[in-house]
Amino acid sequence: MDIKLDIENRSKIIRSRIIETSHKAKMPHLGSCLSCVDILTTLYFSILKVDAKNPKLQNRDRFILSKGHGAPALFQVLAMKGFYPITDLDSFGEDGGVFAEHPPTPEYLPGIEAATGSLGHGMPMGLGMAMASKISNQNYNVYALLGDGECNEGTIWEAAMLAAGKRIDNLCVIIDYNKWQATDRTRDVMAFDPILDKWRAFGWDTIEVDGHNVNELLNAFSQFPSSNGKPTAIIANTIKGNGVSFMEDDNNWHYKIPNADEVKKSNIELGII
Amino acid sequence: MRNAFAEEVTKIAIEDKRLVLLSGDIGNKLFDKFKEAAPQRFYNCGIAEGNMMSVAAGLALSGLRPVVYTITPFTTTRCFEQIRVDVCYHKAPVIIVGTGAGLSYADLGPTHHSLEDMAILRTLPEMSVMAPCDSNELRQALRSALKLDTPVYIRIGKKGEPDIHNELTNFEIGKSVIVKSGKDISLICAGTIISEGIEAAKLLEEKGISVEVVSMHTIKPLDEEYLFKAALNFKMIISLEEHGKIGGLGGTVAEWKSNNNITINHQILGTPDEFMHEVGSQEYAREKYGLRGIKIADIVYKKYQNL
Numbered sequence: 052m053d054i055k056l057d058i059e060n061r062s063k064i065i066r067s068r069i070i071e072t073s074h075k076a077k078m079p080h081l082g083s084c085l086s087c088v089d090i091l092t093t094l095y096f097s098i099l100k101v102d103a104k105n106p107k108l109q110n111r112d113r114f115i116l117s118k119g120h121g122a123p124a125l126f127q128v129l130a131m132k133g134f135y136p137i138t139d140l141d142s143f144g145e146d147g148g149v150f151a152e153h154p155p156t157p158e159y160l161p162g163i164e165a166a167t168g169s170l171g172h173g174m175p176m177g178l179g180m181a182m183a184s185k186i187s188n189q190n191y192n193v194y195a196l197l198g199d200g201e202c203n204e205g206t207i208w209e210a211a212m213l214a215a216g217k218r219i220d221n222l223c224v225i226i227d228y229n230k231w232q233a234t235d236r237t238r239d240v241m242a243f244d245p246i247l248d249k250w251r252a253f254g255w256d257t258i259e260v261d262g263h264n265v266n267e268l269l270n271a272f273s274q275f276p277s278s279n280g281k282p283t284a285i286i287a288n289t290i291k292g293n294g295v296s297f298m299e300d301d302n303n304w305h306y307k308i309p310n311a312d313e314v315k316k317s318n319i320e321l322g323i324i
Numbered sequence: 325m326r327n328a329f330a331e332e333v334t335k336i337a338i339e340d341k342r343l344v345l346l347s348g349d350i351g352n353k354l355f356d357k358f359k360e361a362a363p364q365r366f367y368n369c370g371i372a373e374g375n376m377m378s379v380a381a382g383l384a385l386s387g388l389r390p391v392v393y394t395i396t397p398f399t400t401t402r403c404f405e406q407i408r409v410d411v412c413y414h415k416a417p418v419i420i421v422g423t424g425a426g427l428s429y430a431d432l433g434p435t436h437h438s439l440e441d442m443a444i445l446r447t448l449p450e451m452s453v454m455a456p457c458d459s460n461e462l463r464q465a466l467r468s469a470l471k472l473d474t475p476v477y478i479r480i481g482k483k484g485e486p487d488i489h490n491e492l493t494n495f496e497i498g499k500s501v502i503v504k505s506g507k508d509i510s511l512i513c514a515g516t517i518i519s520e521g522i523e524a525a526k527l528l529e530e531k532g533i534s535v536e537v538v539s540m541h542t543i544k545p546l547d548e549e550y551l552f553k554a555a556l557n558f559k560m561i562i563s564l565e566e567h568g569k570i571g572g573l574g575g576t577v578a579e580w581k582s583n584n585n586i587t588i589n590h591q592i593l594g595t596p597d598e599f600m601h602e603v604g605s606q607e608y609a610r611e612k613y614g615l616r617g618i619k620i621a622d623i624v625y626k627k628y629q630n631l
């Protein structure tokens with residue numbers, strides 16, 4: 052099958068599963084999960100050199116979900132990739148399990164590289180992993196997915212300066228620019244724009260894409276790693292709640308839980324039923 | 325002490341290719357030999373300690389053994405959440421070194437004092453907390469920390485601290501070292517303040533009180549084996565630290581007593597619950613807080629008489 056179509060189909064299924072999980076487990080951050088689905092599926096089904104059967108392979112690419120509250124999306128993608136059976140996710144949100152709002156530590160779930168959730172930690176940890184690749188003469192790449200709200204955190208910019216300063220060109224960050232943070236428009240909370248210029252000024256190669264357009268994402272990832280020693284920042288313009296018309300760009304879905312009727316409507320829109 | 329750190333970490337880096345040294349823009353020229361020996365494994369991470377600690381966790385999770393070095397408040401309280409989440413929660417074997425701990429930088433003001441570090445880092449699961457008393461213990465602490473697969477915090481002095489041990493063998497994390505044996509009082513010390521403890525012990529001996537001086541170089545895990553023996557064999561335990569009286573060596577001994585129904589008299593000697601608003605030398609600060617040998621001897625003598 053055409054890679055673009057394959058990824059788009061997977062994204063629909065993942066979106067549906069996330070919404071159903073949100074309904075069943077009363078899981079928030081639905082809008083934030085839906086905005087990054089296409090980025091995750093593109094990475095896991097076309098870009099990342101990872102082996103679900105050997106999740107600790109030394110030379111694997113590392114993916115860090117720096118916006119840890121997108122974990123319900125990542126959990127679905129990792130299951131689809133084969134890191135664990137999809138049925139494991141039936142226990143989502145149950146007492147004593149590992150599947151909740153944020154990723155657990157790597158030893159508790161294959162495929163996870165860092166337990167994120169406190170914003171501003173994942174990308175700097177990923178920078179350390181990218182530096183380790185160079186120090187140890189390996190050649191893996193590190194990808195970190197950031198929220199736009201997460202860019203409020205100072206450590207993101209500390210890491211951005213260090214990565215560019217030390218020419219850590221095997222680090223790629225993707226900013227899920229869905230224009231919202233928890234309680235307000237990202238641009239109204241802090242001086243977020245022009246975000247692309249900021250990363251460029253910090254010494255990064257920058258690429259701006261439609262974060263729901265698989266071809267644009269594939270094209271952006273094909274330009275990484277750069278040949279000029281710079282790390283790469285992909286600004287992915289996304290829509291919070293993408294894929295379901297009544298959730299799109301409505302920040303109430305940062306915390307709102309869908310009812311059974313809304314789940315059904317979502318699945319119809321996604322073409323799942 | 326910091327020169328001993330630079331020398332030892334360089335030696336280890338030559339032997340152990342996993343070691344990576346991260347500095348928070350400190351130690352001008354201090355690490356020249358390290359940089360010469362292992363240029364690919366030295367990073368000046370700038371004045372950005374939160375990021376530096378996360379980077380260290382990332383390195384450690386990738387099989388390397390990072391040592392993070394800067395002035396104590398900046399490698400502890402400044403980046404506490406990174407230590408908690410990225411290092412401890414991930415059980416990442418990062419060695420955190422705080423230089424100029426306690427009142428070493430008394431003349432730089434409270435921004436550079438560190439009188440809370442042991443207390444707060446001790447609360448973190450997986451973390452070991454060490455306060456070596458001299459360069460010999462520091463060298464051993466570093467080598468021992470590298471043998472663990474868990475995080476270790478080591479607080480050290482700055483320069484010119486006296487050597488307490490001529491040589492040191494059988495060093496183990498969590499096993500205290502008896503510097504001088506005694507019969508009446510056990511004086512357990514964390515860090516370089518032990519020199520004041522030794523001075524106090526001499527003065528007390530002159531008054532007929534026999535004091536055992538112990539380097540309790542690890543406050544977590546606590547050397548309970550020594551403490552249980554001390555509780556049986558001595559009339560009193562004095563804990564001495566260049567750290568607040570809340571939550572450090574004294575605090576952990578008090579918890580141990582409570583958890584084990586131990587009734588021996590225990591006195592905590594450390595700094596009070598306050599910031600030091602006037603400037604002064606380390607000696608001045610120790611004097612102010614009753615942490616010089618003569619003052620310690622005086623306090624202990626009075627307590628001992630009232631037993």
